Amino acid sequence: MKILEPNINSIFKINSEEEFNKKALEIFRFQAKNNIIYKEFISLLSLNADNVKKVEEIPYLPISFFKSKKVLIHNSHQKIFKSSGTTGQVRSQHFVYSLQMYIDSFVNGINHFYSNFQDYTILALLPSYLEQGDSSLVYMVDYLINETKEKHSSFYLNNHEDLSNKIDELEQKNKKFILFGVSYALLDFKDKFPKNLESGIVMETGGMKGRRKEVTKKELHQELKNGFGTEEIHSEYGMTELLSQAYSLKKGIYKCPPWMKVLLRNTTDPFQISSNPSKGLINIIDLANIYSCSFIATDDIGKIENKNEFLVLGRFDASEVRGCNLMVD
Numbered sequence: 470m471k472i473l474e475p476n477i478n479s480i481f482k483i484n485s486e487e488e489f490n491k492k493a494l495e496i497f498r499f500q501a502k503n504n505i506i507y508k509e510f511i512s513l514l515s516l517n518a519d520n521v522k523k524v525e526e527i528p529y530l531p532i533s534f535f536k537s538k539k540v541l542i543h544n545s546h547q548k549i550f551k552s553s554g555t556t557g558q559v560r561s562q563h564f565v566y567s568l569q570m571y572i573d574s575f576v577n578g579i580n581h582f583y584s585n586f587q588d589y590t591i592l593a594l595l596p597s598y599l600e601q602g603d604s605s606l607v608y609m610v611d612y613l614i615n616e617t618k619e620k621h622s623s624f625y626l627n628n629h630e631d632l633s634n635k636i637d638e639l640e641q642k643n644k645k646f647i648l649f650g651v652s653y654a655l656l657d658f659k660d661k662f663p664k665n666l667e668s669g670i671v672m673e674t675g676g677m678k679g680r681r682k683e684v685t686k687k688e689l690h691q692e693l694k695n696g697f698g699t700e701e702i703h704s705e706y707g708m709t710e711l712l713s714q715a716y717s718l719k720k721g722i723y724k725c726p727p728w729m730k731v732l733l734r735n736t737t738d739p740f741q742i743s744s745n746p747s748k749g750l751i752n753i754i755d756l757a758n759i760y761s762c763s764f765i766a767t768d769d770i771g772k773i774e775n776k777n778e779f780l781v782l783g784r785f786d787a788s789e790v791r792g793c794n795l796m797v798d
Contacts, residue, residue: 529766566760574757590619594650633662659696
């Protein structure tokens with residue numbers, strides 16, 4: 470039997486909260502009916518999906534399910550993205566039915582915040598992601614590198630001197646560039662080749678990957694600002710389990726594109742959306758995740774700043790407190 474799918478073309482044209490809520494409920498009903506894992510999860514909650522009338526009533530699938538289950542609607546997929554992890558860790562897997570949907574999401578997302586990515590030279594310092602393979606972040610940055618108008622765009626593994634020379638060249642020519650980098654690699658690079666950037670944006674993508682001592686986001690950004698001579702460090706908030714990204718352009722405050730939303734849930738009651746925006750566990754609605762699950766309960770602790778703006782305060786380690794492990798093997 471053919472699955473009747475929502476209109477995916479309208480997702481990236483959302484420009485109001487009313488449109489977002491309408492599309493979110495439409496996608497929820499679609500996934501509650503056609504995603505076997507999500508459907509079973511909803512059933513175990515003794516919830517009738519037909520009774521969900523508000524976005525606030527939608528249940529969120531624990532992100533840990535992506536480590537043990539195939540969270541997808543169609544039996545086929547074009548790509549499997551895997552999370553990064555240390556040796557022996559179980560890596561999350563995202564079975565991507567449509568790579569074009571992912572491309573449309575990250576291109577529309579970065580252009581939403583940076584006007585036109587093709588006007589930038591894209592530099593990438595993502596060694597751990599390159600080494601492990603199957604990274605959604607590497608796929609995104611590789612696409613941006615190949616599609617930019619700037620010939621100097623490239624990946625850099627551990628060749629820091631080459632990267633330093635390229636940055637100096639771009640700065641001398643007043644050429645705009647974005648340096649995507651995993652946290653520890655950016656710290657290593659600035660220790661060897663400190664800069665005073667004027668034309669470039671430093672975009673940290675998170676993660677010490679066991680290479681350096683974990684620090685707060687504020688401490689990380691201050692150290693990077695000192696090392697690169699910039700007033701702000703930009704940041705990308707994304708994950709294997711999502712097809713969309715939020716971006717922080719200043720002060721570590723992330724903003725979502727119009728088809729993505731962050732809410733907070735109570736740390737002691739995983740099914741209660743928190744009315745206190747000061748602190749809670751992050752729930753994400755990613756409407757681009759139409760072929761897997763658009764409603765994800767993460768293990769990140771956050772704070773809501775303004776409408777659809779948030780801070781990431783850290784990681785919640787006591788995941789079992791969430792009580793959402795109903796189907797996790």
